[in-house]
Amino acid sequence: MTDTTEIIVEPGRQDIVITRVFDAPREKVFAALTDPRLVAQWWGAGGPGELEISEFEARRGGTYRNISRDETGTEYAFRGVFHEVLAPERLVHTFEFEGMPGHVALECTDLEELEDGRTKYTELSIYQSIEDRDGMIASGMEHGARAGLEKLAELVESS
Template sequence: MTAKTLRVTTPAPTDIVLTRVFNAPRHLVFDALTKPELLKRWFGARGWRLVECEVELQVGGSWRFVSVGPDGLKMGQGGVYREVQAPDRLVYTESYDDQWVPGESLVTAVLSERAGLTTLQTMLRYSSPEVRDLVLATPMERGVGESYDRLDEVFASR
């Protein structure tokens, strides 16, 4: 897999795995996932911007994002960190305000580096196959792809 290609797979009935390679060292990708000043520069599909970003990066710590999209549409989400192993691994819960996605999911992000390229593999585990399929039917793949393209732009500007 090359950089700039988002791969989406469904290895289990409740899981979605997103895999993307970035032309940046692992510690920078980890920072981009966890530091508000960086998250505000890339998080969200094109046309969306992160207007609230709170990160308490420790086991048991919470995170909260609010994004504003086209026509002022708002999307809030948050959760609690279960594992923080910088720069290798993050595990956290995720739930959305207003039931964008029903219930809570468990997110596991694993970062591996080889020859200056970092592979980010993110597994999203949902409460049921029905919820997973509901997420797959949304523009999630396009949104994540655009968001990661924006992250590439952040890395290119450093």
């Protein structure tokens, strides 16, 4: 499988745009983004360790909290609130790394149904400042995003 993930980080801006085309129907991709049993199979796939989903309610006003543990047992927790869940085409939620509280991003994910049964995934993440966005990039976010979307592709593109 070839990684077709595109990550756009323009200098002087507060956003990151991630796109990828999945060889799967939009409904299947949306389910993998909103069903906690499926999210656990691909989210945080940037390295060895495990993922615990302690909260996950994909509905307007619902919350999520995911805890990644690395091979040494160190925990990295992420949380957010769902602001819009429009099946099967759009998700809007906040994203915050608990290790750096107060640095909250707004993530808008759109799923476009393509004519050939594939789905175009576009995620726009908007940060509170250019410094916050640049800090996210410096943290290795690009590697984690690519690895997670690769695992998501494996999940939705199989049978």
